[in-house]
Amino acid sequence: MKKVTEGLKAVAESVALCRPDVISAYPITPQTHIVEELAQIVADGKLKCEFINVESEFSAASTVLGASAAGARAYTATSSQGLLLMMEVLYNMAGMRLPVVITDANRAVSAPINIWSDWQDAITVRDAGLIMMYAEDNQDCCDMHYQAFKIAEDPEVQLPVMVNMDGFILTHAFDPIDFPSQADIDKYLPKFKPLDFLSANNPRSFGLMGGPDRYLETRYAMAETFKSITPVILKAADDFKKMFGRYSGGMIEEYRMEDAETVLVSMGSTISDLKEAVDTMREKGKKIGVLKIRILRPYPAAEIKQALSRCKRVICVEKAISLGGPGILAAELKSAIYSNANKPEVSNFIIGLGGRDVKQDHIFELVEKAEKGVCETEFIGLDMKLVEEMDK
């Protein structure tokens, strides 16, 4: 049934359909409506679940870690500073192989303090051992959540999954959302059956110390797991399509790339902006397409390598920056295509940080610049008058 719903509330309703046993979260803009809505759903008795208010995001992540270790399906949501405060727990959760699902409303990181959207928060935790999914629109985002629990809890995976949605651009946008029925979701996502959990009936120790004699092997096992996750992600989307008739999946997505000489690469809601710009440029005869990175971890290197084997020029459009380093998406992408016989030139641009609007003209501008020569970590949309004032 389709219903016009705000992005965050749609996520809350989708999460509720997944019947989490324990939810714990802490308020932070622009995530807050998710947990408010879930709190209301629990308060109304529509979902039987322990909803735990805690005193920080650090404790929210720790609470769902404990709940997951005790065998519960557990969920939390956060954003920006909150995600960074969770960071230590996220590494631990992944290392302990606990299949928690986390929604991150992507937001800029302080300073200066800024509540608006970019990708800096989640990009910063990309090495923690989480599976990371990026939603293009709110239907995609809802569908990702059903799949996220399925992927996380797969016996071959057993890792936390983070679903990323751009703050405000998606979180606060109202869209018609198609919600599956509870009965269908119950069929798609049966009750969580943990491989192992804390129980007085089977006393086991969790979170042991791994010295130099074991740590390397433990991390190797995680790295190996990441190599085998792609089929699980693809199957979760295929099964979803079979049941709901809608394909919302893939590691990457190609848009108008069949004969593209130039390919714009990005993630999240920016993809919609790029697709619109590509349509306009196509009308003017430019051979250009878009490559969406839907799953950032495991990084779809093989898929990207294949997809970029024919084009002449790649333009990474990024909403995060590694200060003092190369563009993050661009650096990873370059390593993925390094062994291609045909190496396209790669430019990268930083746009939209801290909620700055990304306009169609910005996209035309960056394409034009990249066509003139390779650009490295170049900012687009700067107010040069303001830059000069700040210089003074």
Next chain:
Amino acid sequence: MTTQTAENVKLFNSGHTACAGCGLALAARLVLQATGPKVIVVNATGCLEVFTTRSPQTAWGIPWIHSLFENQAAVATGVEAALRALGRGDEARVIAWGGDGASADIGFGGISGMWERYDDVLYICYDNEAYMNTGIQRSGLTPFKGHTSTSPAGKVSLGNMKQKKNIPAIAVAHGLPYVATATVAYPKDLERKVKKAMEVRGPRYLQILVPCPLGWGHATSDTISMSKLAVETGLNPLFEYIDGKLATAMTVKQKPVEEYLKPQSRFKHLFRDAAGAEQIKLIQEIANSNFAKFKVEAVK
């Protein structure tokens, strides 16, 4: 060390790697002896975690989890919530524990949150009065004028400048139904308090003084006598608060603080000169005020 199986049901096994004379290992064994097997323990990072669970071995015969240094309270909240959500509430009670650093310093925010939420978790602070696992650094529970590696006695310093943070009082202020202190020299008292705590629902706090021969600088054979002297001098009063009211306090024959301080190298700088003697007087005042505060009549 043995790997735990269902057949081997000892709750805390020998063969772990604690130092000789470790008060902490003794306390943990006494606690589990009192609780029995129907518990799930959340252990903060620290000595107890390190010396019991060097992978792939474990000393624990109860379900046990270690996550981080400072999240034991919130993890316990999650475990407890999961048991309720999954209809396994009768399976086990949840205990979170950590050292004085994990409890009074880095993890305190989480503990306060857990107390305020009134979660059904027994929190135990094993207090050996410094960060022993990392090499005897000062914590919020390091005693006044104690020498540690980050509050060293030197030419112009006589050790730790601050008195111990009063966590039991803070626990009482949170409205906890049960708050108590204990120490390993009085195992019956410790056992009784653990059992009492397990009878109560809601958040409970137990602070157990556990001598550390390495950190305190006393003979490994003196763990029990140091524990006893800490009580007898009044520096570590043993009491219980039930529903916010002082319910019991142990009556002891008061001994001068020097008897406790002298055998420990962490206080040896106080015995060098007149300046040190002045500090010992101040420590005696702390002990005296404890005696007055807990209305413990010193047996003369």
